[in-house]
Amino acid sequence: MGDPCVVLPLADVGREDIRLAGGKGANLGELLRAGFPVPDGFVVTTAAFDDSSAGSGSGGSGSGGSGSVRPVSDALAGVVAAAYASLGGGPVAVRSSATAEDLPTASFAGQQDTYLGVVGTDAVVDAVARCWASLFTERAVAYRAAAERAGRDAPGHLSMAVVVQLLVEAEVAGVLFTAHPVTGRRDESVITAAWGLGESVVGGTVEPDEFVVGADRIRVTMGSKQSMTVATDGGVTQRPTPDDRRRARTLTDDQARALASLGARIAAHFGSPQDIEWVLAGGEFQIVQARPITALPEPSGPVPTTWPVPRPGSLYFRASIVEHLPDPLSPLFADMAATAVPAGLQGLVAELSPRTATLDVEFPTIHGYAFYDYSRRAWNQMWSFTPAGLAHLSRSGFVHDRWRDRELPRFRRTVAAWDAKEAAALASVELLTGAQELVDATCLYYTTVQSIIPVAAMAEIAWTTLHSRVLARPHGPDAAAFLVGFDSEPIRAEKSLFDLAAWCREHSELASSLTTPALQIGDAAPEGVAAEVWAEFRRQWDAHLAAHGHLLFNLDLMNPVPADDPEPVLVGLRYALEGQSGDPHARQRAQAVLRERITAELMGCLDPVLRRLARRSLALAQRWAPIREDALAALGLAWPTARRLLRELGGRLVGAGALASAEDVYWLTRAEAEGLASDLDRGAPVAPHSEIVEARQVAWRGQRRATPPQYLPQGGGLRWLESMxxxxxxxxxxxxxxxxxxxxxxxxxxxxxxxxxxxxxxxxxxxxxxxxxxxxxxxxxxxxxxxxxxxxxxxxxxxxxxxxxxxxxxxxxxxxxxxxxxxxxxxxxxxxxxxxxxxxxxxxxxxxxxxxxxxxxxxxxxxxxxxxxxxxxxxxxx
Known part of the structure; x- marks a missing residue:
């Protein structure tokens, strides 16, 4: 063991030495060299581990391996003893420092062992050996495997260093996040603190105090602090916290600010927010661990807790088209929908009941969430309009023919007219006009879906009620079993993708390429795939997206559809290629056979009058459910074109310096977008809006964490609406x-x-x-x-x-x-x-x-x- 690098002073390693000192050791050495308060110590480097594990036959790469490495050699034990003596020989902390921990992409926190209060040369050497062995515990192996599956790659060669530091007998200890780990806000630090050593906080055995330190205030949440970790002879133990200290604050405001300031300097040094373990002793803070915060969310604003209504006296509902808008709306779509949704509803009412006066209905947002806003007068109008609307909806063929023969074709014509225009050739104001017209057409078309919904509801309610109360037999199939096995647009899309996967499997090199997670579908064939095979695949792929790429995930226009971001469709194709999605054709055939069999059995048991009633009721329910799915699936027809127009406008605004990304166009209000578009067309300078966009995105993330009420004002005699x-x-x-x-x-x-x-x-x-x-x-x-x-x-x-x-x-x-x-x-x-x-x-x-x-x-x-x-x-x- 003559290698001088097997044991190094902690100050001799830095952030670039992860492969030598592990993540923990490299970070602590970096801080110590930079002048931050870190307890002195040394590192038993990975060279010692690799030499020892090579001799024992334990693997040192990947996530596999089991058992333990061989004991520390006499030569290494001597070097460790000398280094320990140079620290003064008192109690130390012995910490594992693997090459796969404390990394920017994965912390691997708590997966390897740490020993506190270790005293004596033999105990230190034994703790080093136990740290080595902890790399291969069942827990650590499983964690690394899960991290690799999630794409958080560790270094290819896995090794272990060990950090030995002087143990600071802390009065208070805990953890500091230099950015808020829940909201992601970079302007707030979060401190958890408890009495004694920090093991109780890190291990989760105590409810600590929490300090949220912002620029202008500190928010304090007192913990119970029922126990504390204290040093003993040769180790540490948990003891009950004295009663008077359980209720006492662990840090003053000044101390919390000072610690947050220290953390901010450490984060600035590393260039990223940090998760820091700290101790307080003798009135001074010291750092015993620092690592990047992994999976830190984007900054978010406060979560709304009150829901004020814009128009007192109105009734507000989150229903109908709002079912397709579960998140706060983007500002641009909110403004577009604010006029389009009421106009579409007014158009339907005017057609079905010309005598009904103009409805006082608005479509505002509250904390970003969309609501229908009915004045009391409009609410009463809707109830009085119901009989006339019901009369129209009940006319034979009216709803279906209106949708199939008039409204859907009209919607398609509007989309086709704008789709035929070359976006690059349009003025900026025209791009915005086109997007608004497509939103208007979509909201008008949705009123047709609204007219189909009650007919489909009536049909299924009638069948289910008839079956459950009159027709059902003990242990027989339920009403829904008679309604499956029919085609609808989502099922046709599924079968189309399955058929494409079946064709791909005929070309093994193509199927293999498509199942590679990193593959992006482009014009050039992947390596190993013949050009003609790739060309045919692209033809079929593009045909699938042309037919089904308008299916929505969320109605808000800022959300991509498969036509312009096909990654989710590629995921579905991989499911089919790997045999994980089943054969939709076979499933549908089996359902149809079963449906026909149970239908024949049921009808054979009924008298002629009841049989006629049952057949009619069942036929209506079977007819309308697929129609409803087809009508709803068409709701996104305009979105690929509208998003193409707005993407062009956003790109122009990026080029002019107004936005950082073309997708940021959705975070403008309509008035702002119109003003910027006009400036572009006139060749005038445009004002930068990136800071405005970023502030709105922060607020949106906070709003998204709220659960909006289904109706407002809450209470007020509207509780009867909850069931609807x-x-x-x-x-x-x-x-x-x-x-x-x-x-x-x-x-x-x-x-x-x-x-x-x-x-x-x-x-x-x-x-x-x-x-x-x-x-x-x-x-x-x-x-x-x-x-x-x-x-x-x-x-x-x-x-x-x-x-x-x-x-x-x-x-x-x-x-x-x-x-x-x-x-x-x-x-x-x-x-x-x-x-x-x-x-x-x-x-x-x-x-x-x-x-x-x-x-x-x-x-x-x-x-x-x-x-x-x-x-x-x-x-x-x-």
Whole structure:
């Protein structure tokens, strides 16, 4: 062991020495060299570990390996003893410092061992050996494997250094985040502090004080501090905290500011926000660990807690088109929709009831969230209009023919007219005009969807009620089993992608390339793929996107659709290539065969009169569910073109210095966009808006963490509306209540999907938890064990497709995405319309299954347009 690099003074290593000193050692040495207060110490480098593990046969690369390395050699023990003696021979902290920890992409915090209060040469040498062995514990191996699967790559060669430092007998210790780890705000530091050594804070065995240090104030949350970690002879132990210290603050305001200032200097030195372990002794702070904060969210503003209404006296609802807008709106789309949504609703009312006066309806945002705003007069008008609207909707063929023969073709013509224009040749103001016209056309078309919803609702309510109360047999199929196996746009898109995958599998080199996660589909063929094969693949791929690339994830125009960001479609193609999504053709055929068999069995048991009634009711329900899906899927037809126009405008504003990114155009108000577009056309200078955009994005992130109420003002005699809303008001108990979407019960691991960016991480057998599920989410249903949403009812996309796949679904829970985290084990009870978050505290559902299904159907129609009102009247009459 003659290598002079096996043990080095801590001050001799720096941030560039990770492979020699490990992440922890490199960072501490860097701080010590830079003059920051760090306890003195030395590093037993990776050279010693590698030499020892080579002799023992333990692997040192990758994430595998098991067992332990051989004991410390006599030669190394002598070097460690000399280094320990140079520190004075007192109590020290011996800390593992692997080459795969404290990295910018992965902290690997707590996966290897640390020993505090170690005294004596033999004890120090033994602690070094135990730190080496901790690299291969089952816990550490599993953590590294999970990190590699998540793409947080560690160095190819895995090794271990050990840091030995003088132990500071701290009066107070804890952790400092130089940026807020929850909100991501870089202008706030968060300090946790407890009495004694920091092990109790890091290990989570004590409730510490918390200090949030901002530029102008400190927010303090006192912890119980019931225990503390103290040094003993040769180690540390937990002891009860004296009563008078449990209630006492661990840091003064001045001390908290001083520590935050020290952390800010450390973050500036490393060039990124830091997660710092600190101790306070003798009135001075010292740093015992520093690493980058991993997975730090983008900065976000405060979370709204009050919901003031813009017009006192009005009634506000989050329903109907708002079901497709689960997040706060982008400023540009909010302004565009503010005129387009009321205009579309007014157009429908004027057609169905010409005598109805102009409706006083607005579409504002509150804390960014969209609401329908009905004046009291407009609310009364809608109720008086209901009979006339119902009469029109009840006319034979009116709703379907109006959609198929008039409104959908008109919508397509508007889209085609703007799609034919070359964006680069249009004036900037024309680009904005085109986008507004397409938003207007979309919102007008949505009123057609609103007219289809009540007809589909009536048909399914009638069939389900008839079946559950008259036709159902003991242990027989439920009403939904008679409604599956039919084509609709989401199913056709799924089959199209499956067929493309089947063709790709005929060309092994192509299939292999497409399953490579890093692949981006471009004009050039990947290495090893023949040019003619790639050209044919691109033809079929482009045809699929042309036919189905308009399916929406979220109606807000700022959200990409597959036509302009096809990565989620590529994820779905990989599912099919890897055989993880099943054969939709075979599934549909099997469902159709089963449906026809149970239908024949049911009808054969009925008398002629009841049979005629049942056949008619079932035929209507079977006809309208796919029509509703087709009508809804067309809602995004204008979005690829509208986004292309706005992308052109955004690019021009980037070139002129007004914006940092073309996508930032959505964060402008319409007035700002119009002014900037006019300046561009006139050749005038444009004002920079990047700081305004960034501030709005920060505020939006905070707003997104809120759960908006379904109606306002809350209380005030409107509680009777709750059963008609597309989401429930969520409490904080162990069970979330919602609406039955699809029957059955499943327990499994939750996966919260915020949008298409999360598709690739979704694993087979997980439970899909999302704010909404639109037709573009269909590829996930083939892998999901169940579905839970914040918003939606029994006639929403999630319900219909979940029934097609035969998986339980509970929709409209109100706050599933806020209450459930990825990895949580939850139970989805589709019949009971509930999601169990904590089995230990939950009580069994007691509602009658058929009654719950019928009730769920009766609440499925979105409030906010004539469709809901018409369906409500129909229910009362029948």
């Amino acid at each position: 809303m597309p989401a429930r008001e969520s409490g904080d108990g162990p069970v979330l209540s919602g609406t039955t979407g699809s029957g059955g019960t499943v327990t499994g691991r939750a996966r919260v999907v915020a949008g298409p960016e999360d598709f690739a991480a979704f694993a087979p057998g997980e439970i899909l938890v999302a704010a909404i599920t639109t037709p573009a989410y269909t590829p996930l249903f083939a892998r999901a064990a169940g579905v839970v949403t914040d918003i939606g009812g029994v006639l929403s996309h999630g319900s219909i497709v979940a029934r097609e796949y035969g998986i339980p679904a509970v929709l409209g829970t109100g706050a599933a995405t806020r209450r459930i985290a990825t990895g949580d084990e939850i139970t989805v009870d589709g019949v009971g319309a509930r999601v169990v978050l904590d089995e230990a505290e939950a009580t069994p559902a007691t509602a009658d299954a058929a009654g719950r299904v019928a009730a769920a159907l009766a609440t499925a129609v979105a409030l906010g347009a004539v469709g809901a009102l018409s369906a409500s009247v129909w229910r009362r009459r029948h």
